Amino acid sequence: MIQMFHVYKTFGKDLEALVDVDLHVHKGEMVFLAGPNGAGKSTLLRLIFCDEFPTSGQILVNGRTTVRMKPRAIPYLRRTMGIVFQDFKLLRNRTIEENLALVALVAGKTTIQARQKVAQLLKLVGLSHKAQTVPSKLSSSEQQRVAMARALMNDPLILLADEPTGNLDAEQATDAIRLLFEINAQGTTVLVATHNLKLAEEAGCRTVFLKQGRIVEEWQRVNRPTDPAQQKRV
Numbered sequence: 001m002i003q004m005f006h007v008y009k010t011f012g013k014d015l016e017a018l019v020d021v022d023l024h025v026h027k028g029e030m031v032f033l034a035g036p037n038g039a040g041k042s043t044l045l046r047l048i049f050c051d052e053f054p055t056s057g058q059i060l061v062n063g064r065t066t067v068r069m070k071p072r073a074i075p076y077l078r079r080t081m082g083i084v085f086q087d088f089k090l091l092r093n094r095t096i097e098e099n100l101a102l103v104a105l106v107a108g109k110t111t112i113q114a115r116q117k118v119a120q121l122l123k124l125v126g127l128s129h130k131a132q133t134v135p136s137k138l139s140s141s142e143q144q145r146v147a148m149a150r151a152l153m154n155d156p157l158i159l160l161a162d163e164p165t166g167n168l169d170a171e172q173a174t175d176a177i178r179l180l181f182e183i184n185a186q187g188t189t190v191l192v193a194t195h196n197l198k199l200a201e202e203a204g205c206r207t208v209f210l211k212q213g214r215i216v217e218e219w220q221r222v223n224r225p226t227d228p229a230q231q232k233r234v
């Protein structure tokens with residue numbers, strides 16, 4: 001589903017944001033990308049979303065190489081992906097319903113189809129009662145759930161979430177992860193970037209650690225996350 005082969009990303013002359021990254025995320029998987037600030041997590045997600053392109057290496061998304069993709073083909077590939085940005089990027093002067101519907105309308109859906117999808121997703125994230133509200137009247141966790149709903153508007157095969165729990169307290173963060181699990185259980189492949197190692201451990205998914213742009217470790221919990229003996233290094 002997502003394949004990265006020897007991917008390097010250098011900004012300017014010598015800022016190596018990603019160094020020789022090999023990552024394979026299979027269809028239906030939920031994978032955490034963990035690492036400290038500046039490790040390269042957002043850059044990696046942006047490369048998958050074709051927001052940036054690698055300096056060298058190969059990236060395949062849904063079997064299509066992104067590296068030499070023509071600019072006009074990028075929006076079509078992006079429609080197979082949903083992305084939740086760190087700062088949500090909701091349109092401030094539009095209602096929640098409008099924020100969501102716009103995504104479907106731009107993708108060519110009818111107003112009725114867009115409305116139906118908005119209703120379905122607001123129900124999923126528990127915010128049906130906020131449809132006519134503007135983002136500034138919502139809490140951080142509510143805005144985060146709207147951002148997640150928006151990312152799902154076009155039924156993406158892949159959901160990319162960049163620090164989806166960054167502005168949330170512990171309980172809200174757990175709810176957000178639960179929602180990601182629910183989305184994943186419905187068949188969407190999910191890749192979550194976080195600097196919150198505890199969160200990744202508790203989720204128990206395959207976790208890939210980035211440090212200074214390199215993948216330095218990868219593990220998957222077998223059973224209980226709190227028991228180191230149950231953690232299998234892969």
Ligand SMILES: Nc1ncnc2c1ncn2[C@@H]1O[C@H](COP(=O)(O)OP(=O)(O)OP(=O)(O)O)[C@@H](O)[C@H]1O
Binds near residue numbers: 011016035039043
């Ligand atoms: N557009 C850019 N231009 C120049 N440097 C950049 C750009 N984007 C990222 N970087 C640099 O690349 C490195 C990796 O940044 P990135 O945002 O991918 O890390 P991160 O792991 O997501 O960090 P954080 O957890 O703080 O969001 C950092 O040194 C950052 O300053």
